[in-house]
Amino acid sequence: MRHGNTMTKSDSKSPSIQDALLEILARPGAKTLSAPEIAHAMLRDGDWHTLLTPIRNAAIALAKDGRLVIYRKGKPADPDDFRGVYRLGLPRHD
Numbered sequence: 001m002r003h004g005n006t007m008t009k010s011d012s013k014s015p016s017i018q019d020a021l022l023e024i025l026a027r028p029g030a031k032t033l034s035a036p037e038i039a040h041a042m043l044r045d046g047d048w049h050t051l052l053t054p055i056r057n058a059a060i061a062l063a064k065d066g067r068l069v070i071y072r073k074g075k076p077a078d079p080d081d082f083r084g085v086y087r088l089g090l091p092r093h094d
Contacts, residue, residue: 017042017051017058022067025090032071032089035059059088066091 024041025033033041035055039048042055062068063079070077071087 017054018062021055021058021062021088022090025068025088032087034085034087038088 020042021038024030024038035052036048038055039051042048042051059068059070060079063070067090069089069091070079070082071089072082072084077086
């Protein structure tokens with residue numbers, strides 16, 4: 001998070017979680033990231049595990065809006081129907 005701020009547990013539809021998620025994915029070198037990698041980036045100190053569900057929910061909302069892609073086994077996944085290990089990335093504009 002910017003300026004040393006830490007995120008707290010909050011509503012998954014909170015613009016702050018969505019904005020932070022998109023900001024982290026837009027960083028140079030960040031192709032796709034797992035939810036734990038994003039949680040560590042958002043909350044360096046403390047219990048980052050509390051962010052996993054809000055990150056998933058924010059990712060689903062962003063994917064439905066076309067602002068993010070959820071990958072499962074290297075392929076785009078349906079935001080309404082995916083399980084297990086997943087990665088998140090920004091849509092490619094090739």
